[in-house]
Amino acid sequence: YGTLYGTTFPMDKADRIATFDSGSTHAMTLTAVDLDEQGQPKKWKVENSWGATYGQNGYLIMTNPWFNDYMFRLVVDTKYVPANVLKAAQEKPIMVVPEDPLFQEDM
Known part of the structure; x- marks a missing residue:
């Protein structure tokens, strides 16, 4: 956009996900x-x-x-994952709604 329109849209990763500007x-x-x-x-x-x-x-x-x-998503052999992250992975998953912008492209 910067070159074509002479402007930029400074959004962080969370904003780009929420507005469907970025996705997995x-x-x-x-x-x-x-x-x-x-x-x-x-x-x-x-x-x-x-x-x-x-x-x-x-x-x-x-x-x-x-x-x-x-x-956005990364698959890693568990031998490279820190213990605190492995522990978090054992918690009960949180179900996201189908409209969740991070997973829109997967549907």
């Missing part, structure tokens, strides 16, 4: 991470589900800020 619609496989000196992620290498004709033979690099803004 695509799958990628994380294949590598570049960490800084403190062990924090700087960028991620992903294999795109669109095949080898997209990106570099099907692979893309995303920055950690982009990952944080646009990643």
Whole structure:
């Protein structure tokens, strides 16, 4: 929008989800991470589900800020998940309404 209309719409992730501007619609496989000196992620290498004709033979690099803004769901081997997150996963699930904007694209 910025280039075409000369304006931007500064919304955070929660606002983009609530207004259906962002959603969970695509799958990628994380294949590598570049960490800084403190062990924090700087960028991620992903294999795109669109095949080898997209990106570099099907692979893309995303920055950690982009990952944080646009990643919605992640499947991870439990050996990499902190104990407090595993404990939270044992709690009773909260059922969301079908109109929940985060899952609209799944229907």
